Amino acid sequence: MTILVGYSPSPEGKAAVTFGIDQAKAFDDTVIVLNAGVGETPDERGVATNQDMEELKEALRSSEVSHEILQFLRGNDPVEELLALAEATEDTRMIVIGSRRRSPVGKLIMGSTAQRIILDSDVPVVSVKADRKK
Numbered sequence: 001m002t003i004l005v006g007y008s009p010s011p012e013g014k015a016a017v018t019f020g021i022d023q024a025k026a027f028d029d030t031v032i033v034l035n036a037g038v039g040e041t042p043d044e045r046g047v048a049t050n051q052d053m054e055e056l057k058e059a060l061r062s063s064e065v066s067h068e069i070l071q072f073l074r075g076n077d078p079v080e081e082l083l084a085l086a087e088a089t090e091d092t093r094m095i096v097i098g099s100r101r102r103s104p105v106g107k108l109i110m111g112s113t114a115q116r117i118i119l120d121s122d123v124p125v126v127s128v129k130a131d132r133k134k
Helices: 011-027 050-063 078-088 104-110 113-120
Strands: 002-006 030-036 067-072 092-098 125-128
Touching: 002 011, 002 078, 011 030, 011 050, 011 092, 011 125, 030 050, 030 078, 050 067, 078 092, 078 113, 092 113, 113 125
Parallel strands: 002 030, 002 092, 030 067, 092 125
Antiparallel strands: none
């Protein structure tokens, strides 16, 4: 089966990748990591840079789990990209996302990406937090 990880270059995104790798090892699954941003270039919010992608590749290589890394820079909504990929991947076991605390005003203005994924997904969604001690 497949564990789909929504990745952003942040402590929360890295925590999601780590959790996804751990789950893949436990279930002998494949990990698909998706980085998608609202822009069409790596300098847009949420889009991983080349350095971020290299670090991600190394983490997955060293984990020795079966994996695939996708980066969509099509200007589409990252939530829709992640949900569409989950639907297109027939054997998706779960979606893993990183989450962080936001103020009520921040949620109102920006919306809650995590909430949209959790509510609209047809597969289980695991939301992980970054370790605040690091």
